[in-house]
Every structure is written in C-alpha cells, then in structure tokens.
Amino acid sequence: MNVGHAIRLCRTQLKVSQTDVAQKASCSVSYLSMLENNKRDPTLSTLTKIARALHVPIGVLFVLASEHEDLGNVDKRLAGALAQSALASLGYKPEPKHAGGHHG
Numbered sequence: 001m002n003v004g005h006a007i008r009l010c011r012t013q014l015k016v017s018q019t020d021v022a023q024k025a026s027c028s029v030s031y032l033s034m035l036e037n038n039k040r041d042p043t044l045s046t047l048t049k050i051a052r053a054l055h056v057p058i059g060v061l062f063v064l065a066s067e068h069e070d071l072g073n074v075d076k077r078l079a080g081a082l083a084q085s086a087l088a089s090l091g092y093k094p095e096p097k098h099a100g101g102h103h104g
Contacts, residue, residue, distance in 0.1 A: 001062075001065045001066065001067065001070055002038065002065050002067055003035065003038075003041070003042060003047065003061065003065045004035050004036045004037055004038040004039075005036075005038075005064070005065065006060075006061045006062075006063075006064035006065035007021075007032075007035055007036050007050055007054075007061065008036040009064055009087075010054050010056050010060070010061065010064065010090060011036075011054060013087070013090040013091065013092050014054060014055075014056075014090060014091075016054065018032050018033060018036075020053075021050060021053045021054060022053075023053075024049075024052070024053035025046070025049040025050045025052070025053040026049060027046065027049070027050075032050070035050075047061065056089075056090065057089075059086075060086045060089060060090070063082050063083060063085075063086040064083060064086050064087070066079070066083075
C-alpha cells in the first residue's frame with residue numbers, strides 16, 4: 001500500500017494545499033508531509049479525517065494506494081479500471097495515449 005502517494009495524488013488533483021488538508025484533518029502540516037512521503041503510517045482514524053478533509057470517500061484512497069501485490073488475485077484490467085474510476089471521481093483527465101497530430 002502506498003497511502004502517501006494516494007493522499008498526495010488526491011490533494012494535488014483537487015488543488016488543495018497541505019495546510020488546508022492538515023487544518024481540516026486536525027493534524028500538522030509536517031505530519032501530513034511525512035504521510036505523503038511515506039515516512040509515517042497513519043491510523044485508520046487519521047486516514048478517515050484526511051479523506052473527509054479532501055471530500056473523498058476513504059475507499060478512493062485505498063484504491064489509489066493499492067499496488068499490484070496488494071490486490072492478490074484481482075484481474076489487472078479490473079484493478080486498472082478501479083483506479084481510473086477513482087481518479088475520474090476527482091475530476092482527473094488523463095492525457096490521450098495515442099501519438100497523433102494536434103487538433104486545432
């Protein structure tokens with residue numbers, strides 16, 4: 001699980017500062033920074049407060065934090081679709097994968 005990556009990804013996609021999230025989650029900015037850099041493991045209650053501060057369901061954080069070995073026998077395509085759905089819920093728009101000319 002890479003919870004720090006998931007927190008940072010949600011926070012940056014939502015364009016929210018560490019200060020705003022920390023204040024709403026009742027933790028310090030330095031602690032939030034340590035979480036995002038995987039230097040600390042949050043408790044479930046802290047993770048719940050952070051998810052609320054981000055206005056993101058905690059399940060989205062868990063999906064985004066999941067790494068291949070965390071998913072066991074879950075089909076990789078399904079896991080990818082879950083991650084894409086979680087990102088879409090944040091308003092994330094991935095770059096088109098095809099290499100083509102610019103539309104303009």
